[in-house]
Amino acid sequence: MNDSTQLMTDNNRLIKRATIFLLLSLGLFAAWTWFAKLDSAAIASGIVIVESKRKxxxxxxxxxxxxxxxxxxxxxxxxxxxxxxSDITFQSRLKQTQLTWISRQIEYQRLLAERDDLARYVPSIDKVQFPHLALEIDTLIANQRSLFTSRMDMRTKELDIVDSRLKQTRNRRAFSSQMLAQRKQALEFLNDEIDMHDQLLAEGFTSRLKLLELKRSEVLLVSDIISVQAELDGQILSVSELEQQKSAIKQRNRSEVETQIAEVRNALITLEAELNLAKDVQARxxxxxxxxxxxxxxxxxxxxxxxxxxxxxxEIVPDNDSLIVEAIINPTDIDVVRIGQQALIRLSAFNFRTTPPVQGEVVYIDADRTNSDGEELSGFKVKVKLNSQEISNNPDLELYPGMPAEVYVLLEEKRPLDYLLEPLKVSLLRAFRES
Incomplete structure (x- = not known):
């Protein structure tokens, strides 16, 4: 009886201890799930790339x-x-463009000399810049100089003809003016003589016939004066017309030259653009x-x-550019990943036990899901910048573009209780929805 009582007492004591231990364990577990903080992360696979990518x-x-x-x-x-x-085609194109530009430049200078009525045409083309076109430049200059001479000669001859006619007309005008003055002076003398004969006739010292002859001479002299005056007026008009004709010839020549200058100037602007393009193509x-x-x-x-x-x-893989990790984040994690978040990067090429993860920072997130190597849509591309200080402090950590890496984007800390209740919350949310 005593043995049974003792055994029951021991069992009760054992049950009590077990209950206390279980309650303590449950209490500690509850406290741990409530107060403990666990790190969470969005995990993504990626590779090391150059920040500015391959060139x-x-x-x-x-x-x-x-x-x-x-x-x-x-x-x-x-x-x-x-x-x-091979630059044979490009060199030929450049040479042709240069030659056209030089030709237009020489023509432009010739037109300026014509406009300014220069006696000589002296082009200013630096042959040192175009040693391969020296012969062509000499030919172009000779042609433009010959054209300048012929055009100036033709213009001079045209003006000389007008000047010759103008000189003759002015001489005739001077002669007519002199004749008119003489006729007027003779008329004054004749009028005096008529007045004298009128007085003598009244006194009976001359005949009436003599007086009539003098008056007839007066009429003829007046008619002659009128004729000379008409000739003089015509000659004055001719001089004015010839002077206007001379001015018109000069204005016409200048207008033609100005028009040609404007055309050549526009052509030079276009040619300079083509020349720069040809030089650029040649340099490339x-x-x-x-x-x-x-x-x-x-x-x-x-x-x-x-x-x-x-x-x-x-392609050129830059060696002085920063290295970053490009990874694909699961679409279900994109709502918790933000630019500026910290991340840990494990480099798969190195031993995990001897090489600690490298800290980094999210610097870029794609705005839309992206393809992964041409496959179906797989996630959002993110870029993580590595901590350069950590890399420089670890000389054994030598990175190369193309290295595989695992990215752990650090999220907010969560309690274990949150992880335990998350499935229950989802189940309850789905349970209260109509099917």
Missing amino acids: SIEHLEGGIVAQVYVREGQKVEKGAPLIKI TVVKSPASGVVLGLKVNAAGEVVGAGESLM
């Missing part, structure tokens, strides 16, 4: 490859020549590296190959 090398016009200066994997400096495109025949880096994906290997306009020739 695709293309040629705008395309053509035949003349020389390849680099090989796959070669390190190049910024501005280093990569490929030379040597494709240069836009940045220091490594040649990757070289598609041209030897001279003679033909490349199309805008065709990618190679």
